[in-house]
Amino acid sequence: MFRQTTKFRVSPLVRGLKTSTKQPLKSSFIPSPVALIAGVAVAAVGGYYLLDARSAVHEYVLCPLIRTFTDGEQGHKLGIFFMKYGIAPRLLDEGRNDQSDVLGVKVFGHNLKNPIGLAAGLDKDAEAIDSLFNSGFSYVEVGSVTPEPQPGNPKPRFFRLPKDDAVINRYGFNSTGHFNVLATLKLRFNKLLGSFQRGHSADQHPESNAFQKGKLLGINLGKNKFGDEVSDFVKGVERLGPYADVLVINVSSPNTPGLRDLQSEAKLTNLLSTVVKERDVLGKNLLGEKPPVLVKVAPDLTEPEIESIANSAKQAKVDGIIISNTTIQRPVDKLLTTDQKLINQTGGLSGKPLKPFSLKALRTLRKYTKDSDLVLIGCGGISSGKDALEFGKAGATFIELYTAFAYKGPGLVAKIRDELAQELRKEGKTWEQIIGEDDK
16 A cells, blocks of 8 residues: 655745744834833823913814814813813912912902902803812802703704804703702712811811812802792702802893893892891801802893892892893994804803993992992903903902803913913002902
8 A cells, every 4th residue: 555645835924934933023113212201201291281271272272173063052061071070171380379469369258369260151060160170260150050950941052252252142041950969069078078188187177168278169049940039049048058158149141031030129139138048047058157148130230220239239138249140232333243143142142242231330339339348249251361450440359250261261260360460560459459449
């Protein structure tokens, strides 16, 4: 018998692979130590730059990109989403460059680092509080919060007017309701209180619900669309008051039917008196402070109406007045240049075109309150340090902004702070010294 053998030919490719396995592989993709160090350094510098609220990339790249690819409400929600999860820049030099020697102001028994606050309407459900404080605000006001959840008005309901640095909104108090916001506030409070207690002695406690020195947390209360005009606000004081440094009664949104009617003297006096009584029943918040009560009013008021609001505030013994909310007016001259179709959208106008109205209303209100202890807060159209200075001289103890922050991004707070400090140093004065200077 013959033995048959079969010879298999090994392809050159396989022979090459077999041969190559006998030698160590060399890869050109393994970076050298120098390249690794350089890469880490670039990543660190880039990350630090993006983390800094002052970085121009936020105002000139990221914010415009968001506006390009989202409508107004989508952009709003996206911003809150990022801040809620801490994916937001912060004012990195706030601690070493707070300029409180010039900008500090005492209000409601606390010393604010600066007079720059955030108005209600941005963080409606109290989801982004700490990111907002980290942007440099000394006062953050969340809400408006309604007792029961409600969707607000039909969409679309938020319109950008970019040529005018303005916005028209008719949200209509869209809110997740008291109990959802209460749960969020409670979780935040317990977490931050635990962190505070681990770093301090047992007899120490945080100075405010901001959990940051020189800062305060305000909660803006609203009423449901078909809610009771008094009990809805009373419920807000009872439920959310324990977590507030300041409580704000919003009777001036133009997007809830009948709400602005509460600004009439008889109704407002009754409402505010009832709210103040409920606050007194509440007593102190969880940090042992009695939260002051403010009322937020509209700019679209005559002088007699503003005088009657001042009278109501005095009679009810509230602690202050925020002036103002958005306006239903449309200054179609040099103040508004955007497309006519957008201008005619129903809703409240905010941003730069609001400033003349809110500033005039503040000056009028000051005339009827300067003989009282009422604290006035200026709000509406503020976008620079010079704007803030005008409001301070007109009688505002501190100011609030919102629309400009949405347009310019997180670096705006530092810009306003620095410009305001520079203007005050030029005059050789502090913020506290110029409050109400125009009519002294």
